[in-house]
Amino acid sequence: MENNPEGLDRAVVQKDMPEGMERRLVLRLLGYWRDIRGDDDGFPTFADVNPAMIPDLWPYCFVLETIGIEHDPIFRAVGDEIAKYFPGVIVGRRVSEIGKKSLFSVTVDYLDQVFDKRAPISHGGEFYQDDGTKVLYRSIILPMSDDGETISGLLCAANCRETKGE
Amino acid sequence: MRAYEIQTYHGGRWKINAVFDDQSLAMFEAKRMDDGNRYSGVRVVEETFEESTQKTTTRTIFRGGRAENQAYKQDNRPTPKRPNVVARGGGRDRVGKRGKKAKKKKSGFAGPLIILSVLVIAGLAGLFALQQLFLGG
Numbered sequence: 001m002e003n004n005p006e007g008l009d010r011a012v013v014q015k016d017m018p019e020g021m022e023r024r025l026v027l028r029l030l031g032y033w034r035d036i037r038g039d040d041d042g043f044p045t046f047a048d049v050n051p052a053m054i055p056d057l058w059p060y061c062f063v064l065e066t067i068g069i070e071h072d073p074i075f076r077a078v079g080d081e082i083a084k085y086f087p088g089v090i091v092g093r094r095v096s097e098i099g100k101k102s103l104f105s106v107t108v109d110y111l112d113q114v115f116d117k118r119a120p121i122s123h124g125g126e127f128y129q130d131d132g133t134k135v136l137y138r139s140i141i142l143p144m145s146d147d148g149e150t151i152s153g154l155l156c157a158a159n160c161r162e163t164k165g166e
Numbered sequence: 167m168r169a170y171e172i173q174t175y176h177g178g179r180w181k182i183n184a185v186f187d188d189q190s191l192a193m194f195e196a197k198r199m200d201d202g203n204r205y206s207g208v209r210v211v212e213e214t215f216e217e218s219t220q221k222t223t224t225r226t227i228f229r230g231g232r233a234e235n236q237a238y239k240q241d242n243r244p245t246p247k248r249p250n251v252v253a254r255g256g257g258r259d260r261v262g263k264r265g266k267k268a269k270k271k272k273s274g275f276a277g278p279l280i281i282l283s284v285l286v287i288a289g290l291a292g293l294f295a296l297q298q299l300f301l302g303g
Contacts, residue, residue: 041176041181117171119182120185121184121186122184122188124187
């Protein structure tokens with residue numbers, strides 16, 4: 001039996017993780033974010049993001065401008081697929097204008113934590129739409145910067161699955 | 167409320183790399199990062215926030231990476247035992263037999279007291295000799 005220091009529990013990491021884990025949207029986007037950041041300790045810039053390199057991810061992404069408006073960022077770009085989860089046009093709107101009970105609202109709900117931790121954060125959960133449909137989602141927020149240090153924007157992504165009648 | 171922080175070791179300190187609210191995701195990503203050898207140290211820290219007490223407790227649930235293993239071993243390496251001091255002296259006291267070491271007995275005050283006594287006696291003898299030299303001339 002291992003003699004671990006107090007407070008340390010050594011968890012057994014299964015070699016065979018749940019099937020399809022590596023294909024999860026949030027993990028793939030996180031991997032891409034790390035790739036464009038490289039070995040630098042800072043944050044990547046939006047100029048480094050090439051949607052053509054992530055054609056299967058970009059439709060589920062959206063961009064928030066935060067510099068100077070961290071309390072109420074503005075949607076600057078939205079992927080085609082995730083845009084379907086908001087009635088009307090969301091680009092140009094502030095976070096405070098989008099209301100609750102949407103994939104966008106649950107995703108931006110924890111953006112304060114990203115400023116606090118200064119690291120990518122992923123959340124998942126469920127919410128109910130007005131028609132009673134339960135929506136299971138997984139999202140991620142990735143800090144971006146123009147100077148590598150100050151968070152000037154957020155690259156976000158989310159996907160979901162609707163479960164009617166549950 | 168639980169959060170799982172993936173931390174990486176860089177520049178002599180641990181830094182938050184990503185945060186998940188799902189343990190399996192965090193563990194999968196940490197393992198992948200550790201296998202990738204980009205980071206010298208990777209660990210997953212579970213943070214639990216208790217609403218009732220408003221306190222946060224943490225525990226490390228995964229460690230990986232070269233630096234962390236070295237640091238882990240360094241922190242938990244048993245204190246090396248100091249070898250017994252071999253008593254050196256002339257004649258029969260010298261270690262003539264291989265592998266056999268004389269054990270030095272812990273004497274407390276006796277050793278320094280003996281040395282002090284020898285010095286005092288030597289000093290007195292020297293003074294007496296000088297006195298004889300000057301008076302006897």
